[in-house]
Amino acid sequence: xxxxxxxxxxxxxxxxxxxxxxxxxxxxxxxxxxxxxxxxxxxxxxxxxxxxxxxxxxxxxxxxxxxxxxxxxxxxxxxxxxxxxxxxxxxxxxxxxxxxxxxxxxxxxxxxxxxxxxxxxxxxxxxxxxxxxxxxxxxxxxxxxxxxxxxxxxxxxxxxxxxxxxxxxxxxxxxxxxxxxxxxxxxxxxxxxxxxxxxxxxxxxxxxxxxxxxxxxxxxxxxxxxxxxxxxxxxxxxxxxxxxxxxxxxxxxxxxxxxxxxxxxxxxxxxxxxxxxxxxxxxxxxxxxxxxxxxxxxxxxxxxxxxxxxxxxxxxxxxxxxxxxxxxxxxxxxxxxxxxxxxxxxxxxxxxxxxxxxxxxxxxxxxxxxxxxxxxxxxxxxxxxxxxxxxxxxxxxxxxxxxxxxxxxxxxxxxxxxxxxxxxxxxxxxxxxxxxxxxxxxxxxxxxxxxxxxxxxxxxxxxxxxxxxxxxxxxxxxxxxxxxxxxxxxxxxxxxxxxxxxxxxxxxxxxxxxxxxxxxxxxxxxx
Numbered sequence: 211x212x213x214x215x216x217x218x219x220x221x222x223x224x225x226x227x228x229x230x231x232x233x234x235x236x237x238x239x240x241x242x243x244x245x246x247x248x249x250x251x252x253x254x255x256x257x258x259x260x261x262x263x264x265x266x267x268x269x270x271x272x273x274x275x276x277x278x279x280x281x282x283x284x285x286x287x288x289x290x291x292x293x294x295x296x297x298x299x300x301x302x303x304x305x306x307x308x309x310x311x312x313x314x315x316x317x318x319x320x321x322x323x324x325x326x327x328x329x330x331x332x333x334x335x336x337x338x339x340x341x342x343x344x345x346x347x348x349x350x351x352x353x354x355x356x357x358x359x360x361x362x363x364x365x366x367x368x369x370x371x372x373x374x375x376x377x378x379x380x381x382x383x384x385x386x387x388x389x390x391x392x393x394x395x396x397x398x399x400x401x402x403x404x405x406x407x408x409x410x411x412x413x414x415x416x417x418x419x420x421x422x423x424x425x426x427x428x429x430x431x432x433x434x435x436x437x438x439x440x441x442x443x444x445x446x447x448x449x450x451x452x453x454x455x456x457x458x459x460x461x462x463x464x465x466x467x468x469x470x471x472x473x474x475x476x477x478x479x480x481x482x483x484x485x486x487x488x489x490x491x492x493x494x495x496x497x498x499x500x501x502x503x504x505x506x507x508x509x510x511x512x513x514x515x516x517x518x519x520x521x522x523x524x525x526x527x528x529x530x531x532x533x534x535x536x537x538x539x540x541x542x543x544x545x546x547x548x549x550x551x552x553x554x555x556x557x558x559x560x561x562x563x564x565x566x567x568x569x570x571x572x573x574x575x576x577x578x579x580x581x582x583x584x585x586x587x588x589x590x591x592x593x594x595x596x597x598x599x600x601x602x603x604x605x606x607x608x609x610x611x612x613x614x615x616x617x618x619x620x621x622x623x624x625x626x627x628x629x630x631x632x633x634x635x636x637x638x639x640x641x642x643x644x645x646x647x648x649x650x651x652x653x654x655x656x657x658x659x660x661x662x663x664x665x666x667x668x669x670x671x672x673x674x675x676x677x678x679x680x681x682x683x684x685x686x687x688x689x690x691x692x693x694x695x696x697x698x699x700x701x702x703x704x705x706x707x708x709x710x711x712x713x714x715x716x717x718x719x720x721x722x723x724x725x726x727x728x729x730x731x732x733x734x735x736x737x
Contacts, residue, residue, distance in 0.1 A: 322442030435460030507564025614654030
């Protein structure tokens with residue numbers, strides 16, 4: 211299972227709070243980690259301004275048109291390959307919700323992923339992107355990075371093929387020869403379809419290219435500096451932009467900071483995210499066993515007894531589903547990997563905990579309905595499988611291009627052993643993540659050495675102590691790495707904290723975006 215960064219979910223926008231894109235039925239450890247080995251300084255990846263670049267791309271303006279009530283849509287043309295700017299072009303889609311009061315400028319919002327749609331986010335309701343004060347004074351601009359949504363898109367599998375890719379039961383036990391062969395087969399099916407159906411863009415959807423695109427968007431908006439709000443993977447995109455264009459950084463906020471340079475020392479690979487998800491599941495189980503309505507909703511907790519025995523019970527439910535998948539009314543069967551997907555989906559936001567309790571209650575009774583609702587939400591699948599957006603395809607393409615296609619089965623086996631010990635419930639489904647990209651023929655793309663963004667404006671970083679998708683310890687490391695950053699800690703659970711009803715966090719972000727005020731010290735927010 212791959213973990214994707216998610217910002218929003220069911221009832222809002224089924225795209226961003228899904229921080230897990232469990233594409234294969236195994237999981238890749240994805241605090242979003244492109245390559246993990248620094249290959250080039252960020253300075254070496256800057257593109258000199260030429261007459262061709264200026265005239266062809268930097269002098270365009272956006273032709274806004276009404277698309278849905280209250281918003282306008284448009285496109286910006288950018289180079290296909292920023293290292294070869296005459297190689298062709300692609301489009302980046304944007305959407306605008308105009309300021310309703312005194313205008314302070316434009317604020318570009320990226321909800322994460324990689325692969326989640328900022329256009330869909332703002333179109334679904336600007337209140338899900340920013341709070342009322344910011345909505346009043348900024349033109350809120352949702353962006354679909356290259357390959358995503360309404361931009362020139364990544365296209366891979368048909369909906370029917372995607373169903374088989376995501377939900378076909380696993381073959382054999384994790385790490386067994388039969389299981390590895392099945393994962394490789396799935397990976398090649400995906401990669402071949404992406405190459406065939408996408409065309410040249412497939413080799414140029416990396417974050418470096420997308421960050422360069424942001425600067426053309428800035429210019430097309432008529433802004434001297436880029437004001438930017440990035441969630442989860444969107445914070446990595448913002449970090450790369452700040453490294454490439456420090457002088458063009460306006461007011462930047464990163465929520466759920468994603469740090470691919472982190473060194474957590476947790477094992478044979480970077481398994482901090484897998485451990486964080488297990489920790490967050492423990493937090494849910496503890497609340498459920500205590501009878502808290504926050505976790506149970508309006509039904510009894512699915513479990514009873516001690517926390518230790520309950521954790522063992524969850525492991526048993528997952529392994530039992532692998533051995534004896536639970537049939538669903540639509541003909542699909544729920545195996546352990548899909549159950550893990552559904553569990554993980556609900557851990558992104560504590561408001562989903564009652565749904566998780568309902569899913570566990572049903573699974574114990576031999577029913578799979580709610581677990582599939584959660585898994586489908588994560589995978590952006592409609593109820594009958596007749597529609598998927600392209601967020602999963604974009605996530606796969608970006609992840610595999612940046613991570614490369616090499617496989618180290620010995621390291622994978624060590625990782626599985628490690629995760630069984632330190633994250634025994636969900637962790638094993640994160641092992642062997644490199645197999646997901648084993649069919650790829652591109653990459654790894656260039657991954658920059660640690661970025662410090664010297665010379666940029668202040669960057670405000672919001673990090674949650676119980677964030678399962680972008681662990682707090684890694685956010686603190688990134689805050690030290692970025693020389694102009696200011697850390698806002700939120701003590702709580704869930705992925706991202708701004709505009710989620712936490713007054714201390716909202717005040718700190720609004721003070722910065724509206725007045726340019728950064729806190730003298732970390733306010734250590736809590737509810």
